Amino acid sequence: MHQLNGMTGALIGSAIVAIAILTAPLYVDLFQIMQLTVFAAMAVLALSLGFIWGYGGILCFGQTSFFGLGAYAYAVAAINFGDSTPAIALAILIPVIFAALLGYFMIYGGISDVYLGVITLTVSLILFNLVNSTAGDFYKIGDARLGGFNGIPGVPTFNLPGNSGYILSPEQAWMVTGIALILVYLGLRVLIASSFGRIIIAIRENETRAALLGYDPRIYKLITFMIGGAIAGFAGALYVNWGAFVSPTIFALGLSAQIIIWVIIGGRGTLIGPVIGCLLLQWLVTEIGAQQALDANFILGAILIVFVLLVPKGIAPTLRDLVMARLARDKPMTADTTTVKVKT
Amino acid sequence: MNVPLLQTSGLTIRFGGVTAVDQVDFTLEEAELRCLIGPNGAGKSTFFKLLTGQLRPTEGHVHLRGRDISGARPHEIARQGVGIKTQVPNVFNAMTVQDNLWIAARHKHTPAFATDLTDKILTDLRLTQIANKEVGQLAHGQRQWVEIGTVLAGEPELILLDEPAAGMTHEEVERTADLIQEINKSRALVVVEHDMQFIKMIAKTVTVLHQGAVLIEDDVARVLEDARVRDVYLGKGLAA
Ligand SMILES: Nc1ncnc2c1ncn2[C@@H]1O[C@H](COP(=O)(O)OP(=O)(O)OP(=O)(O)O)[C@@H](O)[C@H]1O
Numbered sequence: 001m002h003q004l005n006g007m008t009g010a011l012i013g014s015a016i017v018a019i020a021i022l023t024a025p026l027y028v029d030l031f032q033i034m035q036l037t038v039f040a041a042m043a044v045l046a047l048s049l050g051f052i053w054g055y056g057g058i059l060c061f062g063q064t065s066f067f068g069l070g071a072y073a074y075a076v077a078a079i080n081f082g083d084s085t086p087a088i089a090l091a092i093l094i095p096v097i098f099a100a101l102l103g104y105f106m107i108y109g110g111i112s113d114v115y116l117g118v119i120t121l122t123v124s125l126i127l128f129n130l131v132n133s134t135a136g137d138f139y140k141i142g143d144a145r146l147g148g149f150n151g152i153p154g155v156p157t158f159n160l161p162g163n164s165g166y167i168l169s170p171e172q173a174w175m176v177t178g179i180a181l182i183l184v185y186l187g188l189r190v191l192i193a194s195s196f197g198r199i200i201i202a203i204r205e206n207e208t209r210a211a212l213l214g215y216d217p218r219i220y221k222l223i224t225f226m227i228g229g230a231i232a233g234f235a236g237a238l239y240v241n242w243g244a245f246v247s248p249t250i251f252a253l254g255l256s257a258q259i260i261i262w263v264i265i266g267g268r269g270t271l272i273g274p275v276i277g278c279l280l281l282q283w284l285v286t287e288i289g290a291q292q293a294l295d296a297n298f299i300l301g302a303i304l305i306v307f308v309l310l311v312p313k314g315i316a317p318t319l320r321d322l323v324m325a326r327l328a329r330d331k332p333m334t335a336d337t338t339t340v341k342v343k344t
Numbered sequence: 345m346n347v348p349l350l351q352t353s354g355l356t357i358r359f360g361g362v363t364a365v366d367q368v369d370f371t372l373e374e375a376e377l378r379c380l381i382g383p384n385g386a387g388k389s390t391f392f393k394l395l396t397g398q399l400r401p402t403e404g405h406v407h408l409r410g411r412d413i414s415g416a417r418p419h420e421i422a423r424q425g426v427g428i429k430t431q432v433p434n435v436f437n438a439m440t441v442q443d444n445l446w447i448a449a450r451h452k453h454t455p456a457f458a459t460d461l462t463d464k465i466l467t468d469l470r471l472t473q474i475a476n477k478e479v480g481q482l483a484h485g486q487r488q489w490v491e492i493g494t495v496l497a498g499e500p501e502l503i504l505l506d507e508p509a510a511g512m513t514h515e516e517v518e519r520t521a522d523l524i525q526e527i528n529k530s531r532a533l534v535v536v537e538h539d540m541q542f543i544k545m546i547a548k549t550v551t552v553l554h555q556g557a558v559l560i561e562d563d564v565a566r567v568l569e570d571a572r573v574r575d576v577y578l579g580k581g582l583a584a
């Protein structure tokens with residue numbers, strides 16, 4: 001019952017945000033629309049880690065592997081097909097297959113959580129070096145030259161499905177990206193409320209107990225990891241669509257670290273938290289960058305330390321606790337304690 | 345010839361130089377209630393871990409209704425109908441009591457049926473009052489009950505309980521004894537316990553483990569009078 005209430009809230013909130021997204025071009029200038037578009041694409045990436053880490057208990061240090069593979073898959077496919085629709089499908093499919101293989105060896109190989117972090121990080125660095133060394137005419141897939149460290153410029157951006165002649169305007173691309181973010185968020189909400197979602201949370205809480213009840217933790221973790229790969233890959237396509245460009249820096253260490261910071265600051269174990277963390281920090285970094293007085297990495301590090309020490313649960317869970325405490329105090333007798341369990 | 349519910353033959357596990365379970369031949373019939381006792385470090389919990397796949401035997405076999413399950417994974421053995429309450433509570437701490445049971449019931453049943461079964465067990469175990477509390481915030485005795493409820497919600501045919509009465513008040517211990525007898529009407533159990541009062545309340549046949557091996561297996565009254573059993577509990581004699 002309480003999950004239903006939480007879901008209604010999420011739907012109402014999403015509807016309001018959707019209206020804001022669709023009307024934003026009326027009162028926000030093009031430069032800001034472009035900026036919001038990349039923020040939203042990154043927020044999808046934040047959701048992918050927020051899901052597998054917060055709910056599946058899998059700390060993947062190399063979520064950029066799937067993001068980058070999705071971005072490159074999109075770029076190569078879009079150049080070859082001249083149509084973005086199948087390219088988006090490939091940007092999801094290829095990272096999923098990669099996540100399935102990598103996840104299978106790690107999870108069925110029985111390596112510990114710490115090593116999973118190390119291996120995923122290493123894989124993202126390997127991909128970085130691999131793609132970085134693909135300069136020259138030799139490295140091309142169909143019509144698409146991989147371009148090594150220079151990356152792939154001039155990638156076709158999104159077109160209307162079934163009509164490759166109709167390229168979306170920046171405003172339309174923004175709407176697509178913003179709505180995509182909402183749909184990924186709602187999709188994950190539904191997933192988490194389902195039996196599958198409740199079982200992966202149980203496995204996160206106590207893998208031994210789940211196994212002793214007959215659940216094979218490995219298959220649940222693998223599927224969770226693959227869903228994370230799919231979402232990160234999709235985020236990669238959204239990202240390339242924004243800049244019409246992709247380069248190996250997409251696999252770099254800095255971004256891997258940032259995603260983790262977004263999730264920590266926004267709040268692990270929620271979905272809205274990673275989105276908030278991502279939007280907030282990207283906005284901050286942009287502001288600091290514009291000022292040029294302070295170093296963005298320095299500020300990011302300082303914020304992370306402050307949060308770990310003072311707001312260890314992150315923004316969203318802390319706000320939720322505050323609101324619940326407030327409600328419980330205002331009407332101590334009638335307060336519905338079950339709502340405390342609602343996860344955002 | 346009837347096949348026993350559970351049979352181990354020469355079951356052994358060594359950790360480096362320590363033989364924690366040593367050539368154990370153990371047989372449990374359908375619907376039997378067995379108590380397993382022994383001093384600290386006798387190998388009782390390790391024996392349970394071998395039965396449930398949490399550890400793989402160094403030697404020997406475990407047969408469940410004639411089927412060899414030695415070396416199978418925990419979830420595979422659980423699916424064969426073995427449920428365990430472990431000595432160190434294994435519960436889903438950040439989840440509610442209700443959700444803990446629901447997850448267990450969901451494995452065999454549809455979501456709706458799992459909810460009904462959960463409600464029934466909550467009522468049976470008198471946990472309805474705390475159904476929406478987070479398990480991590482409960483007292484130790486209550487957590488034990490939640491774990492027992494979780495095991496029941498999985499509807500196993502063989503139930504292993506490792507020190508189910510630990511940390512409980514006298515009244516709770518008596519309720520636990522009643523509950524075990526109630527469960528035993530339809531299912532087989534093996535219960536590990538240190539509390540001799542508790543053993544006397546429930547036991548028919550008792551198996552005593554000492555240094556990983558079976559010391560004696562007999563009727564409860566005779567076991568508790570046995571001089572060797574007293575010696576190992578007082579920590580003298582047989583160790584030499
Ligand atoms: N993973 C392990 N590695 C090494 N030694 C172990 C391991 N698990 C158990 N042991 C050893 O095996 C022996 C049996 O331990 P076990 O926990 O089974 O005893 P127990 O009979 O359950 O004792 P208690 O009544 O205190 O719970 C002990 O000597 C213990 O130190």
Ligand SMILES: [Mg+2]
Binds near residue numbers: 388431506
């Ligand atoms: Mg023990």
